[in-house]
Amino acid sequence: MDTRHMHYFMALAETLHFGRAAKLLHMTQPPFSRQIALIEQKLGVKLFERNSRHVTLTPAGKHFLDDCRTVIAQFDAACRDVRLVASGMKGELRFGFMMHAAHSVVPRLVQRYSEIRPDVRLVLEERTPTEIDDMLMVGKLDAAVTFAPGYSPHLRTIHLAKEKLRMIMRADHACANKRMIGPDDLCHERLIATPTSVAPTLRSAIASYFAAGGISPNFVLEPRLQHTIIKLVAEGLGVALIPESLCSMLDESLVSKPLRTAPTLDVVLCAPITSANPAVSALMDIAAQSSC
Amino acid sequence: MDTRHMHYFMALAETLHFGRAAKLLHMTQPPFSRQIALIEQKLGVKLFERNSRHVTLTPAGKHFLDDCRTVIAQFDAACRDVRLVASGMKGELRFGFMMHAAHSVVPRLVQRYSEIRPDVRLVLEERTPTEIDDMLMVGKLDAAVTFAPGYSPHLRTIHLAKEKLRMIMRADHACANKRMIGPDDLCHERLIATPTSVAPTLRSAIASYFAAGGISPNFVLEPRLQHTIIKLVAEGLGVALIPESLCSMLDESLVSKPLRTAPTLDVVLCAPITSANPAVSALMDIAAQSSC
């Protein structure tokens, strides 16, 4: 049995006339009759009652007709969908992003993408920049928003936004009244920052800032999450430099101040150049348009 | 495209090795490779990334694999089910019964049938005996429980039970204290009975009873439903002869009395001899066993 046989059966079940059914299938009646007989023989079931004048469905044939219709519909859908998946109109996109981007560029990007690709299931994964790099490399992610990595020839990157760093401190901190902060203001501060193992680009931007000011920074705590950094600053355990987009969500006990010659990080969308997932390209296109 | 092609695709998708996949399908590698290439060509989609050393699924291929599995499963189920329907193990049975049988033989019969044929959907239709005859004739019913009809060569009938008629009257009726009723007790009674057009067998049994006693009965009301007959007797509009199985559901305001030489009706299960529905035979078998 095969789907072709189902089409033969359905044609006869719907016309109840061998000649017309054969014509529908662009063939002649004798081979068509043979095929119907073969189908009944292979299934071991009589599907039609017939004499040389009338053709009717048996109860088994009626039931089979219903089943054939659903099977054929699903079969056709599968053949149609595989084309849609190949064209990127349907499928799955595993999309990574770092927490720093969750409140700025990611919602816009996800929103616009799911508008033009409603049949692509977005699997969102919030991870650290280092995890994102690894997952992109081994193919566990199709695309991700992260800080611009260093040299990475296997990735295509599109610039999305620039993020200046700002200093955050408790409202009762000595510097809380200053208009602007410089490296020298920070030389005796207890600093909180993510470790290189979590966000190398961010960490090295902070380190460079102090190096440029001739300061050797005093990192006292190195939590993995930005969230935790803000909590620890609020507890009075130190101060931190964080991306400006995160400053809007601080409560009143904390203040953020701009930095003189503030270090700037590039937030980029990146995907493996060799990505086999056709759903990626539309995402890159959106990002490319937005960045213009 | 055809289900065979799906099987080819699935074999390769699951082994990721042309030679082994071909062996699974009991064929050699070269024609198998050709078939895979043809599938990709017909779909217009690359399903596998491959070189002479490694075979992997593309995202479109992964998606197609899922779809193929469900399509093939449904396809196989359809071919399996059509056999079940043909054998009577699955399908639909349109089962008619008259109200007189609803409280006696029908529940038992339906119960036992659905135990041994759980996959046959029973469509129950309560109708009058005349409607049942018509529906059996035109094929709107597969089987029915009714009073034994007269000569009906197109029906196979199996005896299920005998029903004696009893007389019902209000508790304040003059005959309410008698132990047994004869035709002569009824000669001046206002009688209520279903018309011949609704239940010919029942009506003629009643008529014969009076004829045998030399009485010409006085039918004053002829409602279609037994239910209505009982209601009307309770209202004091007359008396009636009804099957004994209905007497158990009378309330206290009514009494039923046995009849001398009570007329007896045969309750039978009947189905068209030429019934094409294979689900019928098991029902007939059950009925045949019970009647022994």
Added chain:
DNA sequence: CCATCTGATACCTTCAGAGTATTGGTTAAG
């Protein structure tokens, strides 16, 4: 550089399935 593994190609072969001609059974009109 060679042995080996593996998918692709070239060429041959076979049988499933389509076509043509015809038969046989059923129905309806004359």
Added chain:
DNA sequence: CTTAACCAATACTCTGAAGGTATCAGATGG
């Protein structure tokens, strides 16, 4: 009752899709 028309089944032929064999060509590891 006969006949014409219709329709499914059968007999036979033929074509091409699909499988087999032999071989090639690219990749990998020693």
